[in-house]
Amino acid sequence: MKKITIFYFEGCPNYDPTVTLIQRVLDELGIEAVVESVEVRGSDDAQRLRFFGSPTVHVEGADIDPATEGRSDYGISCRKYGPSGTPSRNMVVEALEKIEGES
Amino acid sequence: MLAESDAFIVQYQRSRVSVAAMMEKIRALGYRPEEVQFLKRGDKTAPTFSDLPEPIAAAWESAKRKGKILVLDFYASWCAPCKILERDVLRSARVEKALGEFVFLKVDTDRYPKAAEHFRVRALPTLIMIDTRGHLRDKHVGLLSVDELVEKLDALKRSAVD
Numbered sequence: 001m002k003k004i005t006i007f008y009f010e011g012c013p014n015y016d017p018t019v020t021l022i023q024r025v026l027d028e029l030g031i032e033a034v035v036e037s038v039e040v041r042g043s044d045d046a047q048r049l050r051f052f053g054s055p056t057v058h059v060e061g062a063d064i065d066p067a068t069e070g071r072s073d074y075g076i077s078c079r080k081y082g083p084s085g086t087p088s089r090n091m092v093v094e095a096l097e098k099i100e101g102e103s
Numbered sequence: 104m105l106a107e108s109d110a111f112i113v114q115y116q117r118s119r120v121s122v123a124a125m126m127e128k129i130r131a132l133g134y135r136p137e138e139v140q141f142l143k144r145g146d147k148t149a150p151t152f153s154d155l156p157e158p159i160a161a162a163w164e165s166a167k168r169k170g171k172i173l174v175l176d177f178y179a180s181w182c183a184p185c186k187i188l189e190r191d192v193l194r195s196a197r198v199e200k201a202l203g204e205f206v207f208l209k210v211d212t213d214r215y216p217k218a219a220e221h222f223r224v225r226a227l228p229t230l231i232m233i234d235t236r237g238h239l240r241d242k243h244v245g246l247l248s249v250d251e252l253v254e255k256l257d258a259l260k261r262s263a264v265d
Contacts, residue, residue, distance in 0.1 A: 052225065053226035069126075073226070074244075077184050077227055078185070079226045080219070080227060
């Protein structure tokens with residue numbers, strides 16, 4: 001089963017909407033996946049977990065946004081996806097369809 | 104490879120070189136890229152210092168006149184780490200004293216989304232330091248301690264004098 005990990009810090013206002021979005025897209029696409037949430041507690045965690053800010057979503061270990069490839073500016077921060085604090089529906093769909101295509 | 108003080112550009116053919124292999128080479132050379140931008144040839148979207156969006160344009164002009172480095176603090180009202188940075192770091196006496204040597208501007212990314220986009224702010228808080236020639240001198244994403252920020256500011260001040 002595919003694995004999706006949502007990294008967040010306590011109190012992030014964009015965490016719950018991101019969880020809801022991912023569940024909805026999984027349902028729409030009919031993809032079965034294990035969704036787990038991991039709290040990031042400090043800078044060491046952020047480096048180790050490749051955390052670009054809350055919420056950061058990994059699909060099968062890869063960041064949901066391919067544009068992060070090569071970046072290393074990890075830290076305790078609120079992530080921005082363009083003007084929004086949550087990934088777009090399209091970004092989630094593309095990441096999920098990609099892993100489905102690879103299986 | 105065109106080397107500058109704080110940034111360089113690698114030109115490559117995407118069909119022949121994988122990004123992963125290229126990043127491995129760059130790291131092997133001792134660089135630790137903190138921000139990577141992928142631009143297509145002819146792309147006009149790289150940050151420039153002409154057409155700076157408000158409120159940064161006025162602040163940069165002021166910094167240039169004073170011969171000081173501009174420090175930008177990109178934040179949002181809903182960003183918890185931004186509030187911690189403000190309360191625990193920016194209001195500390197040591198940081199306030201150090202910032203006295205700079206032009207400091209807080210930029211609300213909800214009010215000024217074009218400013219955030221101009222500097223490719225991808226997380227909050229982000230601190231960006233720009234010298235009077237328009238060179239990006241430092242960029243820090245996320246929380247940092249009073250010691251870390253004072254150290255950064257001192258290093259920038261020293262390099263500005265050298």
